Amino acid sequence: MSFTYDEKIDGALPSVDRNTLISALRALSPDLEVLHEAEELRPFECDGLAAYRTVPLCVVLPSTVEQARGVLRVAAAHGVPVVPRGAGTGLSGGAMPIEKGILLVMAKFNRIVALDPVAATARVQPGVRNLAISQAAAPYGLYYAPDPSSQIACSIGGNVAENAGGVHCLKYGLTVHNVLKVDVLTIDGELVTFGGESLDSPGFDLLALFTGSEGMLGIVVEVTVKLLPKPQCAKLLMASFDDVEKAGRAVADIIGAGIIPGGLEMMDNLAIRAAEDFIHAGYPVDAEAILLCELDGAESDVDEDIARVQTLLAESGCGQVRVAHDEAERLRLWAGRKNAFPAVGRVSPDYYCMDGTIPRRELARVLRGIAALGEEYGLLVANVFHAGDGNMHPLILFDANRPGELDRAEALGGKILELCVQVGGSITGEHGVGREKINQMCVQFTRDEITFFHAVKAAFDPSGLLNPGKNIPTLHRCAEFGAMHIHHGQLPFPHLERF
Ligand SMILES: Cc1cc2nc3c(=O)[nH]c(=O)nc-3n(C[C@H](O)[C@H](O)[C@H](O)COP(=O)(O)OP(=O)(O)OC[C@H]3O[C@@H](n4cnc5c(N)ncnc54)[C@H](O)[C@@H]3O)c2cc1C
Numbered sequence: 001m002s003f004t005y006d007e008k009i010d011g012a013l014p015s016v017d018r019n020t021l022i023s024a025l026r027a028l029s030p031d032l033e034v035l036h037e038a039e040e041l042r043p044f045e046c047d048g049l050a051a052y053r054t055v056p057l058c059v060v061l062p063s064t065v066e067q068a069r070g071v072l073r074v075a076a077a078h079g080v081p082v083v084p085r086g087a088g089t090g091l092s093g094g095a096m097p098i099e100k101g102i103l104l105v106m107a108k109f110n111r112i113v114a115l116d117p118v119a120a121t122a123r124v125q126p127g128v129r130n131l132a133i134s135q136a137a138a139p140y141g142l143y144y145a146p147d148p149s150s151q152i153a154c155s156i157g158g159n160v161a162e163n164a165g166g167v168h169c170l171k172y173g174l175t176v177h178n179v180l181k182v183d184v185l186t187i188d189g190e191l192v193t194f195g196g197e198s199l200d201s202p203g204f205d206l207l208a209l210f211t212g213s214e215g216m217l218g219i220v221v222e223v224t225v226k227l228l229p230k231p232q233c234a235k236l237l238m239a240s241f242d243d244v245e246k247a248g249r250a251v252a253d254i255i256g257a258g259i260i261p262g263g264l265e266m267m268d269n270l271a272i273r274a275a276e277d278f279i280h281a282g283y284p285v286d287a288e289a290i291l292l293c294e295l296d297g298a299e300s301d302v303d304e305d306i307a308r309v310q311t312l313l314a315e316s317g318c319g320q321v322r323v324a325h326d327e328a329e330r331l332r333l334w335a336g337r338k339n340a341f342p343a344v345g346r347v348s349p350d351y352y353c354m355d356g357t358i359p360r361r362e363l364a365r366v367l368r369g370i371a372a373l374g375e376e377y378g379l380l381v382a383n384v385f386h387a388g389d390g391n392m393h394p395l396i397l398f399d400a401n402r403p404g405e406l407d408r409a410e411a412l413g414g415k416i417l418e419l420c421v422q423v424g425g426s427i428t429g430e431h432g433v434g435r436e437k438i439n440q441m442c443v444q445f446t447r448d449e450i451t452f453f454h455a456v457k458a459a460f461d462p463s464g465l466l467n468p469g470k471n472i473p474t475l476h477r478c479a480e481f482g483a484m485h486i487h488h489g490q491l492p493f494p495h496l497e498r499f
Pocket residue numbers: 047048083084085086087088089090091093094095106126147148149150153154155156157158159160161162163164165166167214215216218219220221341342430431467
């Protein structure tokens with residue numbers, strides 16, 4: 001099976017005596033939870049990318065900064081790697097353990113420390129669930145804008161580490177645009193702060209550098225987020241199409257007309273049918289594609305935009321257009337989209353969720369390319385994604401029990417990402433690189449760029465103990481993978497030209 005990143009990572013690490021390590025961790029505090037029995041470790045062997053699994057040496061669940069600092073110092077003293085974990089919903093294997101490492105689970109950091117409705121900010125611990133922030137802010141008419149579909153479960157620490165996005169990020173920005181400050185423990189246990197209470201801070205923008213660094217530069221112990229006033233009104237419009245490409249062109253037309261919807265999502269027929277069967281959202285199951293377009297703001301502006309979008313949709317050749325007539329219908333239509341991944345999980349034994357970003361104008365071409373690649377590899381692909389951002393989420397359906405299907409799914413996923421790079425896009429939109437896309441980093445970046453990434457990592461973590469083997473490939477690995485970086489928009493895959 002090829003679903004492993006770097007088999008050499010664990011092999012190259014020095015072996016540490018487990019009992020000595022556990023005694024040192026236990027000595028930190030009687031309250032520190034340290035798990036090491038086989039049956040205690042098994043639930044932590046993977047994150048949301050369940051195809052990659054490794055049981056860690058031990059799992060530690062600190063509940064205070066002092067405990068977390070102690071764990072890092074013990075790890076540094078013993079030369080043991082540390083993999084941070086929030087809620088474990090990540091889809092790129094970022095929180096996948098290392099066999100000879102500590103899994104540092106931040107779930108007990110689950111307090112909202114302070115919420116300031118006047119400044120419209122909240123200070124929260126990293127284990128706080130994304131949705132819990134908006135729930136706490138709701139009585140003040142405020143909310144936290146980035147809303148990953150996993151928001152009911154994923155943690156804000158994981159969101160910062162992945163620079164998470166969501167339906168509303170088209171208009172309101174990603175995590176990086178909605179976080180003011182993070183407090184971080186370095187591998188040596190030093191507490192440092194990146195960012196500040198105001199909009200700009202002196203010095204290099206280390207907050208932006210840190211956001212999306214996938215647990216490789218430090219451990220987030222507190223996050224200060226921006227809260228936004230809830231829009232006066234939000235209206236959702238669903239448009240159905242008999243052709244996926246027409247839907248792709250309609251997305252470009254809406255944004256091209258200067259309208260920035262609160263959310264602009266697309267689902268293809270396979271995803272529509274799976275979601276409808278699961279949630280009964282009221283989707284047209286015979287449509288080849290639907291667009292969900294939400295307009296929010298002042299009521300008069302929203303009504304005006306709805307009318308403009310309806311005109312654009314009619315011109316783009318869409319079939320039925322429906323505006324949710326009340327809040328219950330709006331939420332039901334969103335529920336279908338937000339549950340589309342688990343819905344696809346009901347119709348296939350396994351699925352592999354990709355995450356690439358492309359320029360919006362390339363949507364139709366890339367959807368055509370994904371369909372052709374799916375046929376070539378003999379696997380079905382469902383598409384459900386943040387169309388307004390050009391952030392694709394092809395879900396590759398496979399059955400791991402059928403010999404060779406897992407390998408085919410992985411190979412197809414790689415080709416889809418390479419197609420995204422070829423049209424001027426990126427191998428990730430919001431799920432991160434983790435262990436999953438490490439080979440495609442060699443496609444996206446030059447040797448020099450990858451060398452810079454290693455230098456940044458070394459500046460924060462000279463011993464390389466924080467989440468090693470994720471995100472940044474070794475140059476050696478890129479050479480083995482075939483030194484595939486694109487030159488002048490040309491990948492060494494002539495067959496991709498046909499899309
Ligand atoms: C059904 C489903 C839908 C999803 N939809 C979206 C979506 O719409 N948008 C989106 O962006 N993502 C989505 N995701 C992916 C995932 O939920 C996000 O990446 C999320 O940000 C991960 O948060 P987590 O707490 O689960 O982090 P984990 O999976 O536990 O960890 C993710 C990464 O963050 C690091 N990390 C975690 N906590 C810390 C910390 N305190 N300090 C330093 N590093 C840390 C880990 O080492 C790892 O590299 C989805 C996942 C699922 C299962």
